[in-house]
Amino acid sequence: MSTPLRLGIAGLGTVGTGVIKIIQKHADLLTDRTGRPITISAVSARTRDKDRGVDLSGYAWEDDPVALATREDVDVFVELMGGADGPAKAATEAAIAAGKDVVTANKAMLAIHGQDLAEAAEEKGAVIRFEAAVAGGIPVVKALTEGLAGNKTLRVMGVMNGTCNYILTRMESAGLPYDEVFEEANALGYLEADPTLDVGGIDAGHKLALLSAIAFGTKVAFEDVELEGIERISIEDIRQAADMGFRIKLLGVAQMTGRGLEQRMSPCLVPASSPLGQLENATNMVVLEGDAAGQIVLRGAGAGEGPTASAVMSDVLDIARGFRVSTFGRPASTLTDVVSAKATAAAPYYLRMELQDKPGALAKVATVLGEAGISIDRMRQYGHAETTAPVLIVTHKTTRDALDHAMTGFAATGVVVGDPVAIRIEAV
Amino acid sequence: MSTPLRLGIAGLGTVGTGVIKIIQKHADLLTDRTGRPITISAVSARTRDKDRGVDLSGYAWEDDPVALATREDVDVFVELMGGADGPAKAATEAAIAAGKDVVTANKAMLAIHGQDLAEAAEEKGAVIRFEAAVAGGIPVVKALTEGLAGNKTLRVMGVMNGTCNYILTRMESAGLPYDEVFEEANALGYLEADPTLDVGGIDAGHKLALLSAIAFGTKVAFEDVELEGIERISIEDIRQAADMGFRIKLLGVAQMTGRGLEQRMSPCLVPASSPLGQLENATNMVVLEGDAAGQIVLRGAGAGEGPTASAVMSDVLDIARGFRVSTFGRPASTLTDVVSAKATAAAPYYLRMELQDKPGALAKVATVLGEAGISIDRMRQYGHAETTAPVLIVTHKTTRDALDHAMTGFAATGVVVGDPVAIRIEAV
Known part of the structure; x- marks a missing residue:
């Protein structure tokens, strides 16, 4: 396979110029690894006259990313403009409709329109890859x-x-x-x-x-x-x-x-x-x-020119190697609707609150926890120099529901000053 | 694509049975993800009559892994026997000669015969994948x-x-x-x-x-x-x-x-x-x-049934998805001969030695280092209760050559007891 893989790159910010630098600098290496040259047919950005530190003279210029995405001489549309809607989405949809593969770093667009885009791509036999959208240079x-x-x-x-x-x-x-x-x-x-x-x-x-x-x-x-x-x-x-x-x-x-x-x-x-x-x-x-x-x-x-461009290139090179994988790892039509569970998994919590410094205050807090079915793993109460005393509690595992119940209870004790802080402790 | 991908698995130790368990347990999931069923046509191991905790009744049995590797109904030969040579190599070569793809966990075989096997595979249009050979479950x-x-x-x-x-x-x-x-x-x-x-x-x-x-x-x-x-x-x-x-x-x-x-x-x-x-x-x-x-x-x-089997499956599923990549990421014919450099990159070193507890001993050691062009970053000498005193030195960056020179010098001082220890400090 020595047919070049031809890119159209929309968006020439940090990531876009990073991608161009890699393609210019490592042309031979990329060809060695994929068996074919990776070329850029055309680029697009909001401003044409701007020194980006890369030579763009060999590439056609398009003011309109939709025009770029649908060019005859573009095999892969590389979307690096960002934004969930607007030009990024319009150009991505146009690219897919024209049967182009898409590589994007656009997490917002995919988080909101991912299902529609994945279905559209599948219908056209195109792939959408988005390594750069998650955690920058980490191939996650x-x-x-x-x-x-x-x-x-x-x-x-x-x-x-x-x-x-x-x-x-x-x-x-x-x-x-x-x-x-x-x-x-x-x-x-x-x-x-x-x-x-x-x-x-x-x-x-x-x-x-x-x-x-x-x-x-x-x-x-x-x-x-x-x-x-x-x-x-x-x-x-x-x-x-x-x-x-x-x-x-x-x-x-x-x-x-x-x-x-x-x-x-x-x-x-x-x-x-x-x-x-x-x-x-x-x-x-x-x-x-x-x-x-x-x-x-x-x-x-997780960010930066080199790492994000590296992730974009990983997707581009997979496409050059002929890898075809569904957007989310299986056909879009088989992705199931989400039944959403709100923090049902039990966890220990860290609690911090200010207690009025008077007899029985701590007992009231402990009673609230007990009544909510929450047991205490560790507790610390600090010095009494002020009129309020900070109290720290690490609970045993409890549900968010029980915790919310306790938080309401704390307010009713009359001894908790201000809003208590509750932060989940995740077992990692 | 709904043609099954048919495996022949040679070696039914921990990893082999782990692979079979995944295929049996997650049949639907694997099909959802690759678009085709993953099936096992035949298996092979040294001992047939042994309870491995998995049901093998649906698979043909081959005593000879070479026979397994070349079966009509095997698309991918999964080599989990181990050993750089012997049956593992014979069966892998036979599989490749028959145009089968190979998935292996065999680091020794590839470290020694990797180039030959990669060239043979390339000639036949077969791929060799070896995720499980390096760092177990980590997809490195x-x-x-x-x-x-x-x-x-x-x-x-x-x-x-x-x-x-x-x-x-x-x-x-x-x-x-x-x-x-x-x-x-x-x-x-x-x-x-x-x-x-x-x-x-x-x-x-x-x-x-x-x-x-x-x-x-x-x-x-x-x-x-x-x-x-x-x-x-x-x-x-x-x-x-x-x-x-x-x-x-x-x-x-x-x-x-x-x-x-x-x-x-x-x-x-x-x-x-x-x-x-x-x-x-x-x-x-x-x-x-x-x-x-x-x-x-x-x-x-880096090891264990689940993690290693997970890595084997990653390769199998890539093949099921139609991913074809050269064994070492580029055509075997383009891999270059190694010009080997022996630890030429300079590094700081940790040195520990026992010095005779007499005047001038430390000066002699310091002089040896100085003459070898090695400068000292940190040094510690410990208490003198014994007749010898341990001395610790962290050097600035130096080459292995200079260090070897110093090690010879230490022996000649007459004040260093036993062999000094030198361990490289790697900047990570």
Whole structure:
């Protein structure tokens, strides 16, 4: 096979230029590995006149990504524009309608329109690949779809938003409050234009929803991901958690329970000595658990020019090698509807609250827990210098329902000051 | 595509029965994922009458694996017998000659005959896949061959022999000497019939040689792997290393240097806080470094029924999906001959020696290092209660040549008692 594989690349930001650099720099290597040249027919971006540090003179230019996606001389449409709708979706749909294969880094588009796009691709015999949409340079889509294809997936977990992990580890190491580190991250350009995408867990939630679909053979159901961001994590909780041997991570967890698919993206306590607990800065980590393979941990850069471009190239080169796999690892028509279970899996919880410093206060809290059927694993009450005393409790396993019941109970005691903090402790 | 993919499985030990269990238990799941049924036509093993805990009644039996490998009704020959030569090689060659695809867990056979087998397969249009041969359930062959296909590989590292890592971490945690933990591991059934394969680094060396070929596009050159086992690692060195923030691992490192391909499988000091340093017990870890992706770390079970069977199934299912990739990720005819470089990459070293407790002894040692062009990063000399005093030195980066020169020099000082210990410190 020496027919070139011809790309049309839409979006010339960091990732797009990274892809072009790889193709220019490693032309021979890529041909050696796939048996055919990888070429670029045309590119497209919002602004034409801009120095991107790569030579684009050999490629046709299209102002309109739809026109790019449907060009005669394009075999694979590489969508690196981003955005769930708009030009990215229009061009992807046009590419598929024209029978082109699609490689995309667009987690939002797939998290929302993945099922429709996968069905359309299947009808046309085209493939959609999205390694770059999840955890940057880590080949996790491949590991799950192909590497663990012989497994029933038990659980998928991951720290998949580098910015959140940077903020949380920086708060801990520098002893700074959330707001201050948030501003720092912003100044460093780590945050999306809409920072809620990062710190609200939405971006990571998109990624989790995509992995869930592959793992459990369900239709992508981002709307069923229970989302909780890191905005309310205090330096106090980070310190107390550390003191008890835990670290707080924005952790995604997807698992099939007896009552349905549970998908959560929320702050969790994990053991400080676990691989997830040890994850520093903007690094990403995904943990895949299969009934045969056991626990597989993958760690790497979750963003950046090189890592994301590497993931895009992995998909492009698979296509060059003739690999054809359904978007979510099985025919789109066989993906099942999600029955969503809201955090039904029981877990221990970390609780922190301020108690009025008066006799019987602690007893009232303990009574509330007892009545909710929650037993206490560990408890700490701190010095009484103030009029309120901080109390930390680690519960034994309990359900979210029981916990919510207790949280209501705490308010009714009259001795709990402010809102108690409850953070799930995930067994990793 | 609903034609079944029909397997012939030779070798019904732990892995073989594990594969059969997956195929029986997850028949529908596998068909959903690949679009076709995965069936077993025939099996073969040394002993027929043995309860293996799986129902073999639906499969034809062959006493001779060669006969199995060439059956009309076998599409993929699954070789799980082991051994570099003998029946495994004969049956693999026969399968290839008959145009069958091969899936194998046999690192020894591929490390020694990989090039010949890959060439033979290519000629026949057959593929050889070997995910299960390296690091058990971790999909590392796939990650390197496909996931990082857009990268120039910079370095491959790994702790790929679970038994050795068990021994080293157990020595540290229990404070026991090597011999005692070796006996423990033996009693637990952790060691190969010939334990040198494990503790001598041979088994791990086979795995490194296979990854090297993929990473650097070179012919498999196991004979060029510099091998050093863990037999000489003392509890004293483990303790001293820990005290300085390091742990000792049997670490494989492959990298292309200006002078050729360097492949080492030897005990190394790595930072205790690094992912490799934190690796406990029999778990495996592989670190892949690409020029675009950066550092990717993969961690999981390196052995055992489930994990290894999962890896075998990954290859089988790729074949069912129609994926065709060259054995080492590019045509065998294009793999280059290895120019072997013996540990030319400079590194810091850990040195431990016993000095006679007399004036000027330390000066003599320091002079030897200075004359060899080796500068000292850190040095510790311990109490003088005995007639000899232990001295620990961490050097700055130096070459193995300079170090060997110094080692000879130490002997000539007349103040160094016994053989000094030198262990490379790997930057991970």
